[in-house]
Amino acid sequence: MRDKVKALPWQELLLPLVAVVLALLVGSVFILYVGENPLKAYGILFTESLGSMRNIATTLQRATPLMFTGLAVAFAFRAGLFNIGAEGQLYIGAFCAVWVGISFNLPRIIHLPLAIFAAMVGGALWASIAGYLKAKLGVHEVINTIMLNFIALFLTDWLVTGPFHGGSWVPETVRISSSAAFTRIYLPTRLTTAVYVAGIAAAAVYIILWKTKRGYELRAVGLNPDAAEYGGINVARNTVIAMAISGALAGLAGAEQILGLHNRFIVRFSSDLGFMGIAVALLGKNHPVGVLLAAVLFGALQAGSAAMDRSTAVPRELITIIQALIIFFVAAEFLIRRMLRLKEDA
Amino acid sequence: MAKVLEMRGITKQFPRVLANDHVYFDLEHGEIHALVGENGSGKSTLMSILYGLYQKDAGEIIVRGQHVEITEPRRAIDLRIGMVFQHFMLVEPLTVAENIVLGSEIRKGPFLDYKKMIAEVRRLSEEYGLQIDPEAKIADLSVGLQQRVEILKALYRGAEILILDEPTAVLTPQEVDDLIQVLRNLKAKGTSIVFITHKIKEVLAVSDRVSVLRRGRKIGTKLTSDTNEQELAEMMVGRVVLLQVEKGSAQPGPEVLRLEGVSVKDQFGQVKVNNVNLSVRSGEVLGIAGVEGNGQSELVEAIAGLRRVSGGKIYLSGQDITGWSPLRIRRAGFGFVPEDRHRRGLVLDYSVADNLILGIHGSKPFVTSAGLRNQGKIGEYAEELIAEYDVRPPVANQAVRNLSGGNQQKVVVAREFAQNPDLLICSQPTRGVDVGAIEFIHKQVIAQRDRGAAVLLVSAELDEVLSLSDRVAVMYNGEIVSVMPIEEATEHKLGFLMLGGRLEDYQAGEVSGSAGQS
Structure with a gap:
């Protein structure tokens, strides 16, 4: 049995690709405006992100947290939930990871997995609050996840500047014990084994959604909750479970940031990784493979932007504009279909 | 008679289907021309092209001898073509008169001239014999009267060619009779009418000529007086069809479903089902007749565990299943074909x-x-x-989404019937399903009965209730007003009860009225 959604047919891939090309085209207008040659700027962007093994490693390192948050948003979306709260779940997960990382002294083989697990549990519980509010009280998840983002942000602000403050003049915790840290795999870049975890997570998402009974129920709830209910599926329970799994994935992003990159909790370290996850999921068509590819693209844009900023007059903020344009064109799927004269499937 | 309309070689290609393939259609002055065909045969598409909702790919349209291009409904209205859709387009909080004049209101200076509007509508309704109170609010009117408002709306805009898209789908038998009378009045006044339907009986009752479409092609046009039910059904389906369900007499066994004083409220706290007592035995079909919206949906969903009951008890094979989860009820031996396969019955993707x-x-x-x-x-x-x-x-x-309505319904029926449930509820099992699939589904329902299932059938199609049921219950305003063996049920009697009439009154009326009948 192969569902329509399971495979990523060429059309599904084509639309995001066209969106990226269009975004680059529109972006080149901005580059021309600052008096640079778009080909040159994009050339640098490309070589600096994918032109060498080292650059590819940097790209992957930038992509890793986006893989997790992208998977988180995509998973919830498959169950019909718009999880805007990946950012907050990431912070809670990160805090759980840092807590395990600094509070225990354990052999690496236990300590790292435990810290990762703690981050997943933290993210899952935090997201379950939103799932529960939605399932039992009918509070829309967009509203309550946004609110929970603020709570998570200020809660971790307080924890890190208060009870868990590291004592320096910076609002951050002390370093985690090295036994809880991900191993760097391509020095001198900061790429760590966390990228493998992301690969495993993507595979797990795929298996859960398409190979298990639970996934069948989750997707049914996402596609048609009334039919799911009629088919004996407990919509409320599946809503909470979907949010929990989504939150666990977002928590993994927090774990990656703490245990792989910063090795401590710095107040407000995330710089919108959770929100970027929405864009990644959208571009990746909510499919785990698509999410990985989209995350790599965004990682590449970020990795190459610094060099482009250095060697041309194009500011790195252009990358933010291009990312926004990509999302704009993905959302304007109808427009692209018309341009390509693709026949509507539905 | 003069032709008021001719459509020649009309072709319309949709991305996947050829909806109309060189279709010829004509309409004479003052005739009622029925346009029939199964779902997806292209009849609505053809008329939508005439009304300017779709653009034809090829062909020509000639109205009163003039070649015309109808690019939008506005143009159709200018050509005195009016269309009444299956789903009404009325503003519920406004009055009849306000709805009818909407878009071409009568003004006195900057203000609306209500008096004149009402007088105008009254004049129109009297002229065409369409009795209605111009000052009534749409929301307070029955579906039949709302339809009348739609017809008046078209007439007010000067329609001389009137297209009715499946006008009887939403009506009770009595309302259908009224509509047929209205159409005859209109015809007498010189209006030419296209009557889209897939119900053959109505075609025979009302039309002068009938055209049959199948898979986008015109199969033929017949004088209604020269044809019959069987021939039309075969033209529609393309093969011999059994119109009558073949079934032996029921062999009822022990009671399977028992409802004791069941009441159900909707989300606003309105009582939708009021103290219903009912019993269905193994090996019988109990049909529930009723105008839609009289609590049938709520009752059935309550039995399925999809709605909370506010009072009473539900027993399945002797077990009290009140308040059980849908899954638990299913596992206790329950199958359910829901009324809306898109909303409830299928995950289309x-x-x-x-x-x-x-x-x-x-x-x-x-x-x-x-x-x-x-x-x-x-x-x-x-x-x-x-x-x-x-x-x-x-x-x-x-993906189920890509199947036709009939085949989608077969998927639902297959799923529910294959489990051989003790209790089987079929809610509108053949809605939006074509003649061939109806025949098949009806056979399967009887097969389930004969296997020993207790079947509860809810249908707005009286024909269906009458041909499948062994006993018939009538539901009105949330209550079961009567339960009778099939031998005592007639279309007319059920129709009377469905509209809130009382059995005593009917029996009294029958005695006095029977002299004139049969």
């Missing part, structure tokens, strides 16, 4: 196979003890049911 296991997706052999789906078994099971229930095209991994 799931494959046929995945829809066929909805509800049993968590049972062996479709899931392993580790919680993994057993794709092989799911596929095998789907292939089996697809063959047995003749789902077309016979492709298990195709």
Whole structure:
């Protein structure tokens, strides 16, 4: 049995690709405006992100947290939930990871997995609050996840500047014990084994959604909750479970940031990784493979932007504009279909 | 008679289907021309082209001898063509008169001239014999009267060619009689009418000529007086069809479903089902007749566990199942064909196979003890049911969305019937399903009965209730107003009860009225 959604047919891939090309085209207008040659700027962007093994490693390192948050948003979306709260779940997960990382002294083989697990549990519980509010009280998840983002942000602000403050003049915790840290795999870049975890997570998402009974129920709830209910599926329970799994994935992003990159909790370290996850999921068509590819693209844009900023007059903020344009064109799927004269499937 | 309309070689290609393939259609002055065909045969498309909602790819339209291009409904209205849709387009809080003049209001300076509007509407309704109170609010009117407002709306805009798209789908038998009378009045006044339907009986009752479409092609045009039910059905389907359900007499066994004083409220706290007592036995079909919206949907959903009951008890095979979860009720031996397959019955983006296991997706052999789906078994099971229930095209991994309405319904029926439930509820089992599939589904319902299932049938189609049921209950305003053996049920009697009439009054009326009948 192969569902329509399971495979990523060429059309599904084509639309995001066209969106990226269009975004680059529109972006080149901005580059021309600052008096640079778009080909040159994009050339640098490309070589600096994918032109060498080292650059590819940097790209992957930038992509890793986006893989997790992208998977988180995509998973919830498959169950019909718009999880805007990946950012907050990431912070809670990160805090759980840092807590395990600094509070225990354990052999690496236990300590790292435990810290990762703690981050997943933290993210899952935090997201379950939103799932529960939605399932039992009918509070829309967009509203309550946004609110929970603020709570998570200020809660971790307080924890890190208060009870868990590291004592320096910076609002951050002390370093985690090295036994809880991900191993760097391509020095001198900061790429760590966390990228493998992301690969495993993507595979797990795929298996859960398409190979298990639970996934069948989750997707049914996402596609048609009334039919799911009629088919004996407990919509409320599946809503909470979907949010929990989504939150666990977002928590993994927090774990990656703490245990792989910063090795401590710095107040407000995330710089919108959770929100970027929405864009990644959208571009990746909510499919785990698509999410990985989209995350790599965004990682590449970020990795190459610094060099482009250095060697041309194009500011790195252009990358933010291009990312926004990509999302704009993905959302304007109808427009692209018309341009390509693709026949509507539905 | 002079032709007021001619459509020649009309062709319309949609992305996947050729909806109209060189269709010829004509309409004479003052005739009622029925346009029939199964769902998806292209009849609505053809008329939508005439009304300017779709643009034809090829062909020509001639109205009163003039070649015309109808690019939008505005143009159709200018050509004095009016259309009444199946789904009304009325502003509920406004009055009849306000709705009728909407868009071409009568003004006195900057203000609306209500008096004149009302007088104008009254004059129009009297002229065409369409009695209605111009000052009544739309929301307070019955569906039949709302339809009348739609017709008046078209007439007010000067329609001389009137297209009615499935006008009887929403009406009770009495309202259908009224509509037929109205159409005759209009015809007498010189209005030419296109009457779209898939119900052959109505065609024979009302039309002068009938044209049959099948898969976008015109099969033929007949004088109504020269044709009959059987011939039209065969033209529509393309093969011999059994119009009458063949069934032996019921062999009722023990009671399977028992409702004791069941009441159900909707989300606003309104009582939708009021103290219903009912019993269905194994091996019988109990049909519930009623105008839609009289609590049938709520009652059935309550039995299925999809709605909370506010009072009373529900027993399935002697077990009190009140308040059980839908899954638990299913597992106790319950199958349910819901009234709305798109909303309830199917996950349209799931494959046929995945829809066929909805509800049993968590049972062996479709899931392993580790919680993994057993794709092989799911596929095998789907292939089996697809063959047995003749789902077309016979492709298990195709999304259900891509199937025709009849085949989608077959998927639902296959899933629910294959489990051989003790209690089977079929709610509008043949709605939006074409003649061939209706025949098939009806046979399956009787087969389930004969196997020993207790079948509760809810249908707005009186024909269906009458031909399948062994006993008939009438539901009105949330209550079961009468239960009778099929021998005592007639279309007229059920229609009377469905509109809130009392049995005593009917019997009294029958005595005095029977002299004139038959």
